[in-house]
Amino acid sequence: MGGVAVTPKYLIYASIEVDGVVEKSDVIGALFGQTEGLLGDKLDLRELQKSGRIGRVQVNIESKGGKSRGTIEIPSSLDKVETALIAAAIEAVDKVGPCDARIRVTKIEDVREEKRKKIIERAKELLLKWRESEPETRELTEEVLKAIREAQLTFYGPDKLPAGPDIDKSDTIIIVEGRADVINLLRHDYRNVIAMEGAVVPKTIIDLTKEKTAIAFVDGDRGGELVLKELLQVAEIDFVARAPPGKEVEELTGKEIAKCLRDKVPVDQVHLLLERPPKEAPPPRKAELPGHVLDSVKALPGTLEALLYDSDWNLLQRVAVRDLAETLQSMEGVKYVIYDGVATQRLVDIAERKGVSMLVCARVGDIAKKPSTLEILTLNEIISSA
Numbered sequence: 001m002g003g004v005a006v007t008p009k010y011l012i013y014a015s016i017e018v019d020g021v022v023e024k025s026d027v028i029g030a031l032f033g034q035t036e037g038l039l040g041d042k043l044d045l046r047e048l049q050k051s052g053r054i055g056r057v058q059v060n061i062e063s064k065g066g067k068s069r070g071t072i073e074i075p076s077s078l079d080k081v082e083t084a085l086i087a088a089a090i091e092a093v094d095k096v097g098p099c100d101a102r103i104r105v106t107k108i109e110d111v112r113e114e115k116r117k118k119i120i121e122r123a124k125e126l127l128l129k130w131r132e133s134e135p136e137t138r139e140l141t142e143e144v145l146k147a148i149r150e151a152q153l154t155f156y157g158p159d160k161l162p163a164g165p166d167i168d169k170s171d172t173i174i175i176v177e178g179r180a181d182v183i184n185l186l187r188h189d190y191r192n193v194i195a196m197e198g199a200v201v202p203k204t205i206i207d208l209t210k211e212k213t214a215i216a217f218v219d220g221d222r223g224g225e226l227v228l229k230e231l232l233q234v235a236e237i238d239f240v241a242r243a244p245p246g247k248e249v250e251e252l253t254g255k256e257i258a259k260c261l262r263d264k265v266p267v268d269q270v271h272l273l274l275e276r277p278p279k280e281a282p283p284p285r286k287a288e289l290p291g292h293v294l295d296s297v298k299a300l301p302g303t304l305e306a307l308l309y310d311s312d313w314n315l316l317q318r319v320a321v322r323d324l325a326e327t328l329q330s331m332e333g334v335k336y337v338i339y340d341g342v343a344t345q346r347l348v349d350i351a352e353r354k355g356v357s358m359l360v361c362a363r364v365g366d367i368a369k370k371p372s373t374l375e376i377l378t379l380n381e382i383i384s385s386a
Helices: 024-035 045-050 080-090 111-130 137-150 179-187 203-211 222-234 254-262 271-275 291-299 321-330 345-353 379-385
Strands: 010-018 058-064 067-076 099-110 154-156 161-163 172-176 193-195 213-218 239-242 305-309 315-320 336-339 358-361 375-378
Touching (some): 010 058, 010 080, 024 045, 024 067, 024 080, 045 080, 099 111, 172 203, 179 254, 193 203, 213 222, 213 254, 239 254, 291 336, 291 379, 305 321, 315 321, 321 336, 321 345, 345 358, 358 379, 375 379
Parallel strands (some): 172 193, 172 213, 213 239, 336 358
Antiparallel strands (some): 010 067, 010 099, 058 067, 154 161, 161 193, 305 336
16 A cells, blocks of 8 residues: 655564465554554554655565464654554554454564664765874874764653663663763764753653663762752662763763773762862873884774784784774783773673783773773873873
């Protein structure tokens, strides 16, 4: 069944099994016929397709041994709730013609998110090619990516709290005080962040902390301390991070954010933070790296490469950052890893399992669990202390 052309926001994927031999047209007829009036006129499939809110229903089905199996795809430009209702409604279809049928929605894909990912990846490719003729490409790339990340600000839950796009996807959330804090963390690619937006802790925050690992990230002033005390009274906080004394989360640099989150403390130790003001962090120590390694570190930014060393600082292998995790898993004897990339939880876990004692990276990502046996430093820390 056709309709007005639709630019979908979401795509519903479903599987179908029928106890009999049926055609594509039989399935489409069953979908429209058996959902008619189920959700009222506003969410009637025929009317939605006529108005362009639902696109052309795609059905692929094959018959074998007296049974039919296949897939269904339905594009939707409705909002999330309405799209979920349509998805649930098609699961109510239990007959195709005279035959028993079972429809199961396998996933609902955000088409815009997929497009956004492709755009970002293409922008990276274009800017990396640009590097050959423009020395400022690295800075331009970062500016473009920051703008893209900032545009990903969403509003979550019934309280419509400012948040990043990965609140539902991530097992860990970072709770900050306000919208400006969320935007600053998004600029530095922290997508699992959500703001309280007020002195009273919203129910949305309280409910989320019951389901996920929660990090409270507050300003380094008296206001931040008060917000933290309020959070600890009503929400199930697991870790606490604070901005440096006198600073607010919204004004921190990427390096400062990474350090604050890396230095987070378990909630059972948070009284130490509340009983005395946080001290200024000591300057990073000068890592004991041989001269030839320091030279390699200084030349590494912008290469998107990784260097793997043994315990005597002999270079074992040079690989592209995209292949680092796979290479590290397959190698033995790697003690030090230096690379122009982000330290992720997955890479940290692999490094711990393989007995790596030091990771030196371009930037530290969202790491909820940092092994005590693994030292994590940034290229800037090494270069500035050299």
